[in-house]
Amino acid sequence: MRRREFLSTVGGAAVAAAIGQPASAAGAADPFCFCVAADPHCNDGPGKGMEDLGTGADRLMRVFEHIGALPADDRPDFLLIAGDLHLKGFLPLLPRFPLPVHVTAGNHESSVEDRKALREAFPQDFVRDGKPADYYSFVHKGVRFVGACTAGLGGEHIGTFTSENIQPRGQCEWLEGELSAPEARKVLFTHIPSEREGADREMHLGRNDSRWFNDLVRRTRPEAAFFGHLHRPTSTYRLGGTDVWQVRSCCWNFNGAPIGFLHVRVGPSGLAVREIITGAPRG
Numbered sequence: 630m631r632r633r634e635f636l637s638t639v640g641g642a643a644v645a646a647a648i649g650q651p652a653s654a655a656g657a658a659d660p661f662c663f664c665v666a667a668d669p670h671c672n673d674g675p676g677k678g679m680e681d682l683g684t685g686a687d688r689l690m691r692v693f694e695h696i697g698a699l700p701a702d703d704r705p706d707f708l709l710i711a712g713d714l715h716l717k718g719f720l721p722l723l724p725r726f727p728l729p730v731h732v733t734a735g736n737h738e739s740s741v742e743d744r745k746a747l748r749e750a751f752p753q754d755f756v757r758d759g760k761p762a763d764y765y766s767f768v769h770k771g772v773r774f775v776g777a778c779t780a781g782l783g784g785e786h787i788g789t790f791t792s793e794n795i796q797p798r799g800q801c802e803w804l805e806g807e808l809s810a811p812e813a814r815k816v817l818f819t820h821i822p823s824e825r826e827g828a829d830r831e832m833h834l835g836r837n838d839s840r841w842f843n844d845l846v847r848r849t850r851p852e853a854a855f856f857g858h859l860h861r862p863t864s865t866y867r868l869g870g871t872d873v874w875q876v877r878s879c880c881w882n883f884n885g886a887p888i889g890f891l892h893v894r895v896g897p898s899g900l901a902v903r904e905i906i907t908g909a910p911r912g
C-alpha cells in the first residue's frame with residue numbers, strides 16, 4: 630500500500646519529506662543519494678535582501694558547502710541542476726564542483742550559442758545515439774535518470790518539447806522510449822514544469838505539451854519528476870503513480886522565500902526527499 634508522508638519544520642528551516650513506493654518494486658537498486666537544485670542564476674549579483682550571501686554563483690557554491698557538511702551516509706553521488714544556470718557565471722565554476730553534476734537547459738540557456746556551450750561543457754551527458762543532443766539520459770545503480778529539454782528558442786517562459794532550438798528532432802518519441810525503458814525505476818528532471826491540469830498557463834509547458842506529458846507519465850509511472858523555473862517554495866503533488874516535485878531556486882524565490890535544494894535518498898522501498906535550506910532574505 631502506498632505511503633506518503635510530509636514532515637514539517639525542523640529548526641526553523643522548512644523541511645519536507647515524502648516517502649513513496651516505486652512504481653514497480655522490481656529492480657530495486659543499491660541505496661544511494663542524489664541532490665536536486667534549480668535555477669542557480671549564476672550571473673545574478675548580490676541582491677534580493679541576501680547581499681550577505683553574495684552572487685548567484687556564490688549561492689550555488691553554498692549548495693556544495695551544505696552537501697560537503699552532510700554525514701557520510703547522506704553524501705550524494707551527484708547533483709542534478711534543473712536549468713536556468715546562467716552560463717557566464719556558471720561555466721567558470723565547473724572546476725570547483727566537488728561531485729558530478731548533471732544539468733538541463735533553462736529558458737536562460739535558450740540561445741544557439743548557449744546550447745552549444747552547454748553541450749561542450751557536458752559532452753558525456755548531452756548525447757543521443759552518439760551525437761550531440763539537448764536531452765539525454767543515464768543509468769546510475771539501476772535507476773534511469775532522464776533529462777528532458779523544455780526550453781525553446783528566445784527565452785520565453787512557456788515551455789515546449791519541440792523547437793528549432795531543441796536538437797535533434799524527435800524528443801517526444803525519445804521520451805516515450807526512455808520512460809518505457811527496461812529499468813523499473815526512473816527519475817525525470819527538466820526545467821519548465823508541466824501544468825498539472827493541462828491548462829494554458831504562464832510559466833509552464835504549453836497546454837498540449839502538458840496534456841501529452843501528463844498522460845505519458847500516468848501510463849509509464851516514473852518514480853519522480855523534478856522541475857525548476859517557478860522560483861517558489863518547493864511543492865509536491867501526485868501525478869498518477871509519480872511524485873512531482875517543483876523545486877525552489879537556490880538563488881532567489883518570490884515573496885522573499887528562503888533558498889535551498891533537495892536531498893533524495895534512493896532506497897529499496899522508494900525515494901525519501903527532504904529539503905535543505907541554504908539561506909533567506911533578511912527579515
Ligand SMILES: [Fe+2]
Nearest residue numbers: 713735736858
Ligand atoms: Fe526559468
